[in-house]
Amino acid sequence: MFISNAYAQAAAGGDTTSTLMSLLPLVLMFVVLYFVMIRPQMKRQKEHKAMIDALAKGDEVVTAGGLLGKVSKLGESTIGIELADGVEVQLQRTAVVQVLPKGTLK
Template identity: 45%
Template sequence: MESLLQFVPLIAIFGIMYFLLIRPQQKKMKEHQNMVSALRRGDQVITQGGLIGKVSKVKEGENEVEVELGEGVKVRVVQSTIATVLSKTEPAK
């Protein structure tokens, strides 16, 4: 019985760590995946490198986005490196 009581604090610590660290991180990661999957042409985004641009093309099968940084300056960016969407465009009717 005493050996079982020795494991109770370890189990409690793991439970606390799960609810304070692991679960919020998983929720944040899921929100980021939803944000990236909802990217459309015309959205203004910030990449993890700090570049601000407008999405000009979304390549579905390749997991890439073409971002226009300035007039005539387009770069290909991996979708998961999009950090923030500044402004969303309205969906086409």
């Protein structure tokens, strides 16, 4: 009397274009994220690893803590850096941020 009959609606017949179009912005966002953030970071990591592997005795370096010194000892994962006359510290290789040109430190 007060309640009307409810009828089921027919299912949409496989509208794949609308589904693909709704996923397109999400996929596009991931592609942009890869090229803007992930790829440059991987490139910087590769360059830093190559720089650390190429360290040699006598190189002048800057560490992450801001210390400037000359490489005096090389180990597998550590290096010895001479900061001043006779003052030497041991650091991890990954703490080296930059290799300076020869003759920078005097």
